[in-house]
Amino acid sequence: MAEYKLLFEHADKPEYRTLDGYLKNGGYEGLKKAVKMDRQAVIDEIKASGLRGRGGAGFPTWIKWNGIAKEKSTTHYMVCNADEGEPGTFKDKQLMEETPFLLIEGMTIGGFATQADVGYIYIRGEFVDAARSLRAAIDEAYAKGYLGKNILGSGWDFDLHIHMGAGSYECGEESALMSSLMGERGMPRLKFPHAPLPTVAGLFDKPTIINNVETYSCAPFIIKNGGEWYATLGASTKNSRGTKIFSVSGHVNKPGNFEIEFGTTLKELLELSGGVKGGKLKACVPGGSSVPIINAEAVELAIIGYEEMGEVKSMVGSGGCMFLNEHTCIVSFIWRTSLFYANESCGKCTPCREGTKWMEQILRRIVMGNGQPGDMELLENITKQIDGRSFCGLGDAAAWPVAAALRVFPEEFEYYIKHGKSMVNTPEAIALAPSWQQPVLA
Ligand SMILES: Cc1cc2nc3c(=O)[nH]c(=O)nc-3n(C[C@H](O)[C@H](O)[C@H](O)COP(=O)(O)O)c2cc1C
Numbered sequence: 001m002a003e004y005k006l007l008f009e010h011a012d013k014p015e016y017r018t019l020d021g022y023l024k025n026g027g028y029e030g031l032k033k034a035v036k037m038d039r040q041a042v043i044d045e046i047k048a049s050g051l052r053g054r055g056g057a058g059f060p061t062w063i064k065w066n067g068i069a070k071e072k073s074t075t076h077y078m079v080c081n082a083d084e085g086e087p088g089t090f091k092d093k094q095l096m097e098e099t100p101f102l103l104i105e106g107m108t109i110g111g112f113a114t115q116a117d118v119g120y121i122y123i124r125g126e127f128v129d130a131a132r133s134l135r136a137a138i139d140e141a142y143a144k145g146y147l148g149k150n151i152l153g154s155g156w157d158f159d160l161h162i163h164m165g166a167g168s169y170e171c172g173e174e175s176a177l178m179s180s181l182m183g184e185r186g187m188p189r190l191k192f193p194h195a196p197l198p199t200v201a202g203l204f205d206k207p208t209i210i211n212n213v214e215t216y217s218c219a220p221f222i223i224k225n226g227g228e229w230y231a232t233l234g235a236s237t238k239n240s241r242g243t244k245i246f247s248v249s250g251h252v253n254k255p256g257n258f259e260i261e262f263g264t265t266l267k268e269l270l271e272l273s274g275g276v277k278g279g280k281l282k283a284c285v286p287g288g289s290s291v292p293i294i295n296a297e298a299v300e301l302a303i304i305g306y307e308e309m310g311e312v313k314s315m316v317g318s319g320g321c322m323f324l325n326e327h328t329c330i331v332s333f334i335w336r337t338s339l340f341y342a343n344e345s346c347g348k349c350t351p352c353r354e355g356t357k358w359m360e361q362i363l364r365r366i367v368m369g370n371g372q373p374g375d376m377e378l379l380e381n382i383t384k385q386i387d388g389r390s391f392c393g394l395g396d397a398a399a400w401p402v403a404a405a406l407r408v409f410p411e412e413f414e415y416y417i418k419h420g421k422s423m424v425n426t427p428e429a430i431a432l433a434p435s436w437q438q439p440v441l442a
């Protein structure tokens with residue numbers, strides 16, 4: 001299966017970043033149609049499309065939009081999660097840089113459907129070019145009546161702001177993001193059923209919708225062409241519709257973002273990205289660093305779909321797909337992943353604060369050649385103490401990669417602990433490794 005460029009169809013045209021260029025290429029047809037529709041009919045089209053959130057969890061978008069009070073009694077907010085902190089994922093960055101109006105139009109459609117007054121795009125602090133591109137597009141949209149007062153003569157007002165984050169992975173977690181946006185520490189809040197849903201009390205305790213950049217960017221096409229049309233894409237899968245952008249990196253010949261239809265195989269995605277580089281395929285982390293790693297045999301079988309990916313014990317996640325060749329030491333790779341989550345843990349809850357550091361320390365001592373008998377069992381035990389017992393999803397995200405690596409590549413851990421060095425000691429692996437690790441590889 002080839003690429004299916006829906007969101008990316010015009011991404012390579014610089015003119016698409018200007019309002020004139022966007023309009024010339026079919027832009028704002030969705031919003032023009034939406035503002036003439038009943039608000040509920042807009043939500044119904046999103047329902048018919050089968051769109052699920054592209055931020056990682058795959059939650060049905062229409063359920064969120066439908067959850068906002070229909071009788072408006074206070075301010076409603078529309079928030080875009082543009083924090084994109086998951087290692088391996090860089091699709092939202094390209095969308096914001098090259099197709100900024102798709103996000104703006106998508107948020108405006110969502111804002112209309114949910115009677116929002118104000119929208120915020122919370123952008124990862126390092127994404128300066130994306131923020132510049134969005135700033136210019138928002139200014140143009142205001143100047144031509146696509147944002148601000150009485151949008152397209154509908155009598156409805158909607159303001160849109162950009163907020164730059166300060167570079168914390170945890171601030172991509174939706175409740176921590178809202179805390180950060182309110183000027184508080186970027187820590188997560190208590191969730192439903194122990195606290196109200198964001199659609200009831202989110203940003204500033206007002207009804208709030210929060211979606212990912214790619215999720216919003218799908219809305220213009222759904223309204224323009226109809227939900228049923230959108231649902232024909234990916235129809236071969238159980239419950240995944242439309243296209244999905246995968247950021248492919250690692251040992252491939254052509255890394256980059258690839259938009260594919262759900263139902264495409266992981267092997268086809270590998271082919272699109274030019275095939276494996278520097279050796280045979282060994283492993284793949286299909287959906288961002290937090291999703292379970294799979295081996296080459298599972299890559300052969302994997303179909304890209306939210307449910308289908310579960311059949312090879314992994315996930316679609318945020319779509320950050322890393323392919324690893326035979327010269328990769330899985331133990332070192334997982335230690336590096338673990339270090340990231342230990343650094344990013346916000347410290348609010350004990351299982352994650354203590355557990356992520358502990359896992360990292362054990363993996364570090366193995367990688368340094370000082371692994372001890374029982375380390376694998378201890379690591380597995382810690383993953384079980386973190387997974388499902390942490391205050392937010394970061395704990396799970398830290399536990400899954402370690403648990404999966406132990407399950408899929410036990411022999412690599414066993415060898416490293418027994419011999420004090422990696423079993424992957426090919427010249428290519430040694431050449432790629434950092435200098436401090438050279439003695440334990442050779
Ligand atoms: C630790 C952590 C980090 C997250 N980072 C992001 C992120 O950078 N971008 C994102 O869209 N969702 C991220 N999420 C998921 C969000 O909490 C939320 O599910 C998402 O923004 C909802 O949008 P969607 O329904 O459109 O996917 C993160 C979740 C966790 C637990």
Ligand code: SF4
Binds near residue numbers: 344345352390391393
């Ligand atoms: S799981 Fe706990 S410590 Fe980890 S980031 Fe979430 S709240 Fe913070």
